[in-house]
Amino acid sequence: MDGIKLENQLEDGIKNLILKMEKDIKSKDSELESKDKEIDSLKKELEILRGQLINKNKKLFGKSSEQVDSHQITLFNEAEKECDLRKDEPTLEEITYIRKKPSQNTGKKDNLSNLEVVVIEHKLSQDKAICNECNTPLIEIGKKEKDLLKYIPAKLYIERHVTYSYACKSCEEISEEANIISTTSPKTLLHKSMASNELLAHSICLKYLYSLPLYRQENYFKMLDVKLSRQTLSNWMMGAAREFNIVYDFMRKELLKSNYIQADETTLKVIDNAGKESKSKKYMWLYKTHGDNDSIIIYDYQPTRSSSCPKAFLGDYSGYLQTDGYTGYNKVENAKRIYCLAHIRRKYYDIVSNLDKVALKKSRAIIGFNYCEEIYKVEKELREAYGEDEKFFEIRYKERVRYLAPIFDKFQKYVQVELENALPKSPLGQALQYSQKLLPYMKTILEDGSLEVDNNAAERSIKPFVIGRKNWLFCNNKKGANSSAIIYSIIETSKSNNLAVEKYLVYLMDFISSNPNPEEEYLLKVMPWSETLPEDLKLQKK
Incomplete structure (x- = not known):
């Protein structure tokens, strides 16, 4: 009997021990499972961070092109990749080959056909066109031509306009009032400034077309033996933008008539009133009509990236609006949205x-x-x-x-x-x-x-501003940023319409100088997309 009780006690002890071990094993299994999940989570998090680091390094140090190796990437779409909508089923055909000899004049047929050609002939004088062996007159048997692309260095000079006044003494004796007639000098965009329209257009292009900041322009003009301070140049830019405002407003009005607008935005630095760099980001917004050859491009400076900015600019615009994924454009409620x-x-x-x-x-x-x-x-x-x-x-x-x-x-x-x-x-x-x-x-x-x-067209249009920003780094104040927006709008719209920008700016300045408050029908005729512009303002199409 005692033996049976002892056996039962042993069995109960073993059972309890087994149960305890099973609980411990389950606990360990649960703990291991939890650790495995934690490890998997950490591995995934590590992969995410690794991907982010690779992308960051790529943006900083890698090439910006997104071209890919077609053999490497297109693993799952070979049929679609090789498909060509334009090609019919193949047929048997006889193929012959013509070997083309490489040209020896590569580069000599660049786009030079619109340039003036000055011909200089190198002929022997009559007294030298005599054979040195038998003194017989030489006969021309052929000629060779060699083209040199010449450059005329820039030159600045003072053009002094002297106006005279004339009076009729006879009228003065009779009516005691003299009939006075005065001659006039050419009008310029900045009529109280010494800047001619040509020089002003050149300086504007140096900064906004070729991204040459004013402090470098100061040195540029110094090499031409002229001292023009940054302050003077800056005043010219601000003055020109102020006069161009009427053109900017008209271009914006025409843009809003379009059925299709592409938009983008980028940051810029602006110095505040205290002379310090603003801590908050400022933005340059861009709006562009569709088309690569006849489009309107408008820059719009705003102190924020708020959705109120595109809403204020576009208002009740109800056409197609194409942007990236930024939700701020959703505020333009009537527009039909397209993404990129x-x-x-x-x-x-x-x-x-x-x-x-x-x-x-x-x-x-x-x-x-x-x-x-x-x-x-x-x-x-x-x-x-x-x-x-x-x-x-x-x-x-x-x-x-x-x-x-x-x-x-x-x-x-x-x-x-x-x-x-x-x-x-x-x-x-x-x-x-x-x-x-x-x-x-x-x-x-x-x-x-x-x-x-x-939306690549809008991104290409805002790129000149981004390149310029790398050179001049910041705008001195809000007025400077607004002035830049106006001038960039006119320059980029001119480029888009295949115009010689500097020539067009001079033409536009001459028009505004002579017509301070033009009516819209006359203003339309001098817009970059106008078909009535003089032919010499248009670049030769390639």
């Missing part, structure tokens, strides 16, 4: 461009990237095939409905599926969230063949 495919593509590019071939095959981001590439490929083929056609927009509208609509649908489905498994804070998760927000509005381009798939 280049910004969507960039999110995926930042991920796949850092992957090796093995990682690329496993990447889910490559699929999103390839959808963007498919869309761009269709756009490129349409432009190459029909770009010169008068009905290009009409054709592109029909072809987009046929080819792009299915791609957008597949792209959206991909985004919805991938979002279920992607980490929200990972690069892929962020790219997917960005795509989910923008893709529905990207389909707006299917409504009108004149709409573009990206």
